[in-house]
Amino acid sequence: MKKEFELITQIRENQSISREQFETLMTCEDAQVIDFLHQQAREVADGIYENKVYIRGLIEFTNYCKNDCLYCGIRRSNAKANRYRLTKEEILDCCKVGYELGFRTFVLQGGEDPYFTDDRICEIVSAIRTTYPDCAITLSIGEKEKESYERYYKAGANRYLLRHETADEAHYQYLHPKELSLAHRKQCLWDLKEIGYQVGCGFMVGSPHQTRDTLYEDLMFIKELQPHMVGIGPFIPQQDTPFAKETAGTMEETLRLLSIIRLIHPHVLLPATTALGTIHPLGREKGIQAGANVVMPNLSPVEVRDKYKLYDNKICTGDEAAECRFCMQRRMESIGYEVVTDRGDFK
Template sequence: MLQKELIDKLHKNSILSADEFYKMLSEHDEEDSEYLFGLARKVRENIYGKDVYIRGLIEFSNYCRNDCYYCGIRKSNTNASRYRLSGDEILECADEGYRLGFRTFVLQGGEDMFFTAEKIADIVRNIKKRHSDCAVTLSVGERDYDTYKYWYDAGADRYLLRHETATDEHYRKLHPDELSLENRKKCLFDLKEIGYQVGAGFMVGSPYQTTEYLVNDLLFLKELKPHMIGIGPYISQQDTPFADMENGTLEQTLFLLGILRLMFPNVLLPSTTALGTIAPNGRELGLKAGANVVMPNLSPVSVRKKYQLYDNKICTGEESAQCAGCLRNRIESVGYEMTVSRGDYKI
């Protein structure tokens, strides 16, 4: 075991110096990982018990105004089969999810300006009107302060906006010139100021990523103090400029999940679909590394294959009930319980 002392220090203090994080990320071995995961499980179980929270993901549009180099729904991908769900279709997904025990719905889409601030606010209000005991999470990218405030006032509870990388040099290698890390970070701090439960996060093993960049991500998250952190392995998509880039690894993603649990004991930490895509038992291993959230897909089966952020995405052919039933079995197989709950951040 190479890094027990640093892992214990992180467990005690929830933070390390940049040099210490660099050493831990660069030089750990399998024994370190297992030790880290054991501590991470204790920390999450001390706060959240054996509960795993489920979020019903509704991918309502794969149109996007942006051209991020890693993303399969980037605007210049002419091979993408575009779709938009209607307001009624979105509500039907939420109704079905409610019947299946979901009490949080995540409305996710590209930055599709067809969905104006007013349209999204109406969708949020309608879901809240029908299911007042549920939380609504939005994940629709960068907007201005007033729009975020308008949606919050309409009833949105949470907002997911992965920062993707906290290093400007790296950000510019992943995105076209019109996008900036400065604005991305501004959006995250705006969302916190307004009162949302805020989620940030990054891709693990994304093109040109270095250990130093990952350290910057951890330090930025400590500054932001988000309520949710979504990380997953980078997976290439065949119709992007990064089609031939190497994917992120299961091992590195799991190690970072364990680190994040020790850094943020109360955080809502998903075991992502991308983890399940790179390894058949990836989501179960994510839970054993400290995660406590899963996000099965409630989108209509007819559009699931079209929301192709990356290649070989799992669960694109399953009905919502199948997805939920499969995940329940997977969660129980590693000693946890899928709960019917909004699953709010615990202070």
């Protein structure tokens, strides 16, 4: 048995990874070893969640943002962004379509848009909760104060996604404007957990100035936080940002990290992201085969899909919700997985 196989088995058994083990797996060029890594991660996921892939309905409800993060296409200073906001009624229409298609989790994602005050967010969340009491409501609307998070939770939100982006302070400063801090980002995640949300963190793979050291710090933060969800996907440049000419992250590195995260945090809800599907035609299928167990088709109205440009060449911008839903089901069935329409809670 190859020593790398033993190393992977050890990581699985201990649910932890050393700096040296991480270096070995990220630099390994032996296809058999990487196949074994993905297979072990898949076994762990199947042991907990069987061959089920949970489906979340994504509603991108605003592309206004007060922040100026250097990698993001909806950053404040991007004058070329074609801005939009969905009304409460439009958001509820998306939920209605999604509910009829079997979605039982709605993910409201947007930039940090000052128009959507706490009152407005609570009104929207409360309306969804009243209309669809059996559904999970996930928010992904950035950094807020603890009091705001508490209000959303009381209004009916269950889950919150907030990518930490990098657990390395210097790297964080390189990616973000000076008014944002890693300390505050992390505090938000701890606050969310304390309130009672199912919490998701995550990072881009291959972002500018990322190193294996910074990636290892990300893994250590995940071990410390013990989030319910981790969202990772390859960094993809957006043409109207300062990082327009930077090199994109790779599918191979993203898949290795998905598998490692599954092994060190077995119960995690792990999406095969749209970015992964953007960088490779079978990216999402490969993500599932590497240990992921969540997919997030888009429920946003088709006329705004192309305006939510976090990165270039995003897929599925022209598809109706039903097309996205059934396309995803066929894709997952083609690799032996079943898309399930329950809430898909953390086990």
